[in-house]
Amino acid sequence: MKPIDPIKIAVLPGDGIGIEVTEAAIPVFEILDVPAILNYGDIGWEFWKKEGAAIPSRTWQLIASSDTVLLGAITSKPQREAKQELGKTLRKSNPYYVSPVIQLRQGLDLFANVRPCFSINDQSKPFNFCIIRENSEGLYCGFDYFPLPKTIHSLLAESQHWQTIPAEEASCALRLQSKYGLTRLFDFAFNHALQTGMPRVTLADKPNVLRESGEFARKIFENTAQKYPKIQADILNVDAVALWLIKSPEKFGVIVAENMFGDILSDVGAGVMGGLGLAPSANIGDKGSYFEPVHGSGPRMKKNCANPSAMFLTISMLLNHFGYPDRAKIIVNAVMQVIQEKRFITYDLGGHATTTDMANAVIEHCARLMASCLSTESNPGPKQNIIESDTTCHLLQQLMHCNSAEISDALDACGIEGGLLNIKPLSPGMKMVGPAYTIQYLPREKKEAAFHNAANYIDKVPRHSVIVIDNNGQTDCTVWGDLLTHTALRNNIIGTVVHGAVRDVESIRSTNYPVFCAGIYMRSGKNRVYKAHEQCPLFINGVTINPGDIIFADDNGVLVIPNDLLQEVVNKALVIKLTEERIKTAIESGSTLEQAREDYYYEQPWLGINKNREP
16 A cells, blocks of 8 residues: 555544553654654543533544544443433433444444454464454344334244243344445455465354354355455354464464454454453444554553553554554564563563553664664665664564573574573563673672772663673672662663672562572672673683673573574574474374474474475
8 A cells, every 4th residue: 555644643542541552652653753643532431421422523523534543442331321420411412322432433434343463472382363353234233122122023923932022021132244244344354364464264153053144144255255266265153263263373364253253252362462451453444444452441440550552553553554564563573572571561461560661662662673774774884784783683583582492402503502500580581682781890809898880881881782790600799789770771771691699689570670690699799899891701601702692581591692693593493493383283183202303303403304295
């Protein structure tokens, strides 16, 4: 799609955490230099209570003059509560409450709800599928009755069971589907598969129970599929799809479903991703669109605690839709990096960061990735240097998808001993990768009465570095603590490795800053050791660490990757990862461990050999 320049966006923050995540994420438009005109409008529960309209007429006018809508979140309540919370004057006019989301979908004829689901936190078994839910028909089309109208009650009278039940003792919802509605939905699903490179489209329905309406949808789906011969098409029961999404999400591509089934599967998909705080969505029609995070308004949540990731990913979808795929990808990569680093993550992801903290971290990563892209486009220096710099950035991202066991095996394959023995994570669940900034401490001959400022080096450490401190393995005094941790966080330093002891453990753990060390002690090293060298080679437990070498650390420990071998190590680690996944899959399919290892040549797993495919 040709980029829209500028994109006119109606920004509707809405209610509750919708306001918070919108405010936190909006600066990304400026950081990524997106040509966008942002105009704010009113929507949500407060306007229903004050004006009797959840979407005031002025907001509809704003939407009409915009290219799209970015929605935060809205509070929606049943009709009874809606009437009760109206002002007394408004109650007399007896307005009817309709959820703003439904109003937008129906008013703009947005028939396709697009819910991408992909692996963000755990890359051990990556998946990437998308649920496309029909928005305007099906069980949510609005034909929902209690008590039953006479026409429907008369129809039910043909059944011996229902003819004895009074109309006021039964309710009914109609699942209405039209040929036009299903045809455009299925065409949209197959086109989405083509555009995103997904090889499979699955219709999730219940044709074994809903025999007539299910057969109606099946025929339309099969006729549509014939126009897309390169895409695998199948029909599965919706309950089976829900089960397999949890067990093997990597097997799916596009999943298309009617309104209610799609609604349920979408939340299953969000759960597979890691929660509603990570789930974005788009609502698309032939002539309009709006984008919103899947989560609600969170009226009971504490202030500044919501996960802003879904809003960032929603903005990514918006940018991709309007012709800015490179900037959209930057946002996705930034969110993934922040979550995988685990330094600035909100409580739902196991961290302690605020909404603002996490959003700022994502924006910082976006700025870094954007700067890398711009330097590649405009740097007048030698092309080889530019490619190397850009490649290094890409390789570090790939390393985050590996674990230390895979990288250790890759180093072994290169004949390199890279493991730093006896250095362990201060907190579990931490993972970091970045270039080393080295510091060497040596003991003072005599303990002095005054403290010295040996740690002021931290103000010079470049962003996104890993500080590596060699205190000669001493655990009777410390060279890292609370003040240095907070300074490192402010300066966007990735983490710290200490060949020695650290202190202020409780405080450091509360920040989610990655620290790996040889021990814990309370006594300061300020008057016991001194900084002897900076940005010098270190020799720790038989491993040489040069400034700029890549440090990788997770729960298993710390590894050093020589900078000149980074490409080779990453390539081998990724193949080892794939080989081990293949072996596990073979075992799950009934193979013995011995046979699976032989089939995939586990003697040298970095070669990626599959003996079953050998001629």
